[in-house]
Amino acid sequence: MSVVKLSRAYGCRLGAPMLHSVDTSIFVTRYFTHCMDCGFCHDACCGHGVDIDAANAERLKAAPQAFKERVGAPVEDWFAGPVRQDGEFPSGTCLRTAVRDGGCIFRNRQGRGCAIHAWCLENGIDYHQLKPLVSTLFPVTFEHGVLQLSDEAADGSLVCEGGGPSCYDGARAELLYYFGDGMVAELDSLSRLP
Numbered sequence: 001m002s003v004v005k006l007s008r009a010y011g012c013r014l015g016a017p018m019l020h021s022v023d024t025s026i027f028v029t030r031y032f033t034h035c036m037d038c039g040f041c042h043d044a045c046c047g048h049g050v051d052i053d054a055a056n057a058e059r060l061k062a063a064p065q066a067f068k069e070r071v072g073a074p075v076e077d078w079f080a081g082p083v084r085q086d087g088e089f090p091s092g093t094c095l096r097t098a099v100r101d102g103g104c105i106f107r108n109r110q111g112r113g114c115a116i117h118a119w120c121l122e123n124g125i126d127y128h129q130l131k132p133l134v135s136t137l138f139p140v141t142f143e144h145g146v147l148q149l150s151d152e153a154a155d156g157s158l159v160c161e162g163g164g165p166s167c168y169d170g171a172r173a174e175l176l177y178y179f180g181d182g183m184v185a186e187l188d189s190l191s192r193l194p
Contacts, residue, residue: 003146004190010183014053014090014133019179023148026140026168027191049099052132054083055091060116060130067119071106073098078105088142089133097132128177137178140171147175147187166191 002024009020052060060067061075068075080098098105108115114135120127127136134141139150149167164170168191176184 003148006183006186009145010179012090012133012178013180014178016090016092017088017142018145019142019147019183020145021147022187022190023146024190025149026147026171027166029139029149029167030164049080049097049104050132051086051089051094051134052079052097053089053091054093054095056130056132057095063130066123070110070115070119072109073100073105088144133178136174137171139167140175 003021004024005021006019009018011018057079060078071078077100078098079095081096083093083095085092086094101109104114106115107113108118111118114131116131116135117127119125120130139152140147141150142148168175168187172184172187175187
């Protein structure tokens, strides 16, 4: 596949990242898109921590006590490593979610998937307010202004890779939410090219 320059740069509604190109492998790499209907992966994609905007981390820390109890670990254990500078995150800084018992600290231990996402849905909260951008876009991601496959999808280690819609199709609604109609219309046309 190849990296294609977009007709213009598209900014995320959060202020960053700004995307100027797309790796066309997002249009052809396929995966089992309906995550919560999967009976074979055992939340393998939640086996690692994820990069999170530092301001997003602060919003999680400020969440109600019921959310903190759902996570089941002290707030001071939620994040690993130092805060680092990264202009592709809305606040310009990010850190990483911690790993506990072989999975992201925010993996839903009372069910499947992401505890942040589940808690938000259960409480009528838009999950975009609390769930990390990188998690929401998975299995696509961004790096240096390029929309591309996540490492797991790119290197073939994504356990659900192979069947189903393209990674782009699976992330399309989230890309629309974060980057708008213009970018998705351009990506739609690129996805139809031979």
